[in-house]
Amino acid sequence: MERTLAIIKPDAVERGFTGKILDNIENNDLKVVALKMLHITKGEAEGFYKVHAQRPFFESLTAYMSSGVVVSAVLEGENAIKKWRDLMGATNPKDATSGTIRKEFAIDIEKNSVHGSDSPETASYEIPYFFSSLEIFSRRPTQT
Ligand code: CMP
Numbered sequence: 001m002e003r004t005l006a007i008i009k010p011d012a013v014e015r016g017f018t019g020k021i022l023d024n025i026e027n028n029d030l031k032v033v034a035l036k037m038l039h040i041t042k043g044e045a046e047g048f049y050k051v052h053a054q055r056p057f058f059e060s061l062t063a064y065m066s067s068g069v070v071v072s073a074v075l076e077g078e079n080a081i082k083k084w085r086d087l088m089g090a091t092n093p094k095d096a097t098s099g100t101i102r103k104e105f106a107i108d109i110e111k112n113s114v115h116g117s118d119s120p121e122t123a124s125y126e127i128p129y130f131f132s133s134l135e136i137f138s139r140r141p142t143q144t
Contacts, residue, residue: 002080003033003136005126007115010068013037017105018071021114024101025075028087033138034074034131042066048129051122057110064110072130076138081123084116 008021025032040048045062052058075084089100093112096103106112117123127136 001076001078002120002123003074003076003127004081004084004117004123005115005130006073006075006084008071008073009065009111009113009115010070011107011111012105012113013069013071015105017113021101021105022071022073024087025073025084028083030075030077030080030083030087031138032073033076034136035071036073036130036135037069037071038130039069040066048126061110074127074131074136081117081120085118088114088116 006025008018012018012021022032042062045065046053046058049058049062049065052061055061077083087101089096089102089106091102091112092109093102093106094109096106101114102112106114117126
């Protein structure tokens, strides 16, 4: 079992695709084990994407990610990281395979509708960035 962080980005939330994207996740053997809707600050977006701090698109990306509401989720399943990345499709929707979320919904390489952790190391940074252990429900012991 593996966990990954998913974000439904402002362009997709604004256009009303949250339900369709969550439906796609749940129909593809991934379990939603944590879920929240939030509006992050520019500073929070910068911290989340700090690996991209030297990239030319960093300023624009972090402004965009803090421009509206996002939905973040922890997904759990076998090979969850790869499975979610395969469902998302290529970063640039122009390169995405048909049937993927980005092919269907994304506007451009920045407003690309969804995010997913790209490795176990990244997931172990990204999941606790959004969720405390008490907010992740899969392995919580039965309460008495
Ligand atoms: P994401 O999977 O969230 O990871 C980093 C994000 O940076 C990526 O999706 C895109 O939204 C954005 N991104 C990556 N490459 C570019 C680029 N060349 N120009 C603009 N934005 C980019």
